[in-house]
Amino acid sequence: MDGGRDVGSTGEPARVTWATRRERWVSTAFIWARARCAPRQKWGPAPVVMGFEGPDQGGPERWTKNMFDLSGKVAVITGSSKGIGRSIAEQMARHGARVVISSRKSEACEAVAQGIRDEGHEAVAIPANISSKENLQALVDQTMARWGQIDILVCNAASNPYYGPSIDMPDEAFEKILRNNILANHWLCNMVLPQMAEREDGAIIIVSSIGGLLGSTSIGGYCISKAADLQLVRNLAVEWSPKNIRINSIAPGLVRTDFARALWENPQVLKVVEAKAPLRRIGEPDDIGGVAVFLASRAGAFMTGQTVVVDGGVTIAE
Numbered sequence: 001m002d003g004g005r006d007v008g009s010t011g012e013p014a015r016v017t018w019a020t021r022r023e024r025w026v027s028t029a030f031i032w033a034r035a036r037c038a039p040r041q042k043w044g045p046a047p048v049v050m051g052f053e054g055p056d057q058g059g060p061e062r063w064t065k066n067m068f069d070l071s072g073k074v075a076v077i078t079g080s081s082k083g084i085g086r087s088i089a090e091q092m093a094r095h096g097a098r099v100v101i102s103s104r105k106s107e108a109c110e111a112v113a114q115g116i117r118d119e120g121h122e123a124v125a126i127p128a129n130i131s132s133k134e135n136l137q138a139l140v141d142q143t144m145a146r147w148g149q150i151d152i153l154v155c156n157a158a159s160n161p162y163y164g165p166s167i168d169m170p171d172e173a174f175e176k177i178l179r180n181n182i183l184a185n186h187w188l189c190n191m192v193l194p195q196m197a198e199r200e201d202g203a204i205i206i207v208s209s210i211g212g213l214l215g216s217t218s219i220g221g222y223c224i225s226k227a228a229d230l231q232l233v234r235n236l237a238v239e240w241s242p243k244n245i246r247i248n249s250i251a252p253g254l255v256r257t258d259f260a261r262a263l264w265e266n267p268q269v270l271k272v273v274e275a276k277a278p279l280r281r282i283g284e285p286d287d288i289g290g291v292a293v294f295l296a297s298r299a300g301a302f303m304t305g306q307t308v309v310v311d312g313g314v315t316i317a318e
Helices: 018-037 060-065 083-094 106-118 133-147 171-199 220-243 267-276 285-296
Strands: 074-078 098-102 123-125 152-155 202-207 245-252 307-310
Touching (some): 074 083, 083 098, 083 106, 083 285, 098 106, 202 220, 202 285
Parallel strands (some): 152 202, 202 245
């Protein structure tokens, strides 16, 4: 054989006879028939990956049905009283997780938590202001006191108090953006990571934005903070993934939320965005909630340090 070809003694390609081809076909058919007729072996216990146990019997088909199951997991989601955060909390609860609803206003948190409980799932409201390190520590401490662990952390809350060119952005506005969108995520992740590392099991999701991949003439400070979140994810993944903790980010495009209301309620802006997006629409909160379930579940067990762009195709269009 030479490079996968039959060659003769002179180095020239040898002539393949009909008998040679028939012999090969018979040999291949015999091997295939033996494989088909061999007794089917039962699957033993599947390995435990990220704390998700596979089926004891039944093969990969049964395991696949549980790929998005979050039963027994505790998930803390910031900014979850509305919009993307609320969808993530609701979808995780519907997939079996016990969820902590957190944002600044207690009443809003409790309303969402009660709605989830009314569906038959477990949820608790623990309000927290992400600008306060003490509030974030209390969020972690109260969750641990109630449920004993945090398996999933979703850093979704963010701020953008300024809209306009960077040269006119007040220092106070930029400092608030950096504190709430970067430093708060840094604090909260490091509060949660040690107990995940002890169990060698955990998933962290930071909700960033396609603004972190693009420049902007109007929300430059926000985009800078979201680009930093992408690097925060990469750094934390390098540091903590050896402990079987997966850390990823989601970069949504324009989504129909209160946070982005100024954009999608503007008919001109909406028309431009929808025309540019190959899917010809903007996102809905549940478009992001489903991706978060994937990243937190067994389905995403081999993914870390990555950013999932969910923007209807805006960033790949001409």
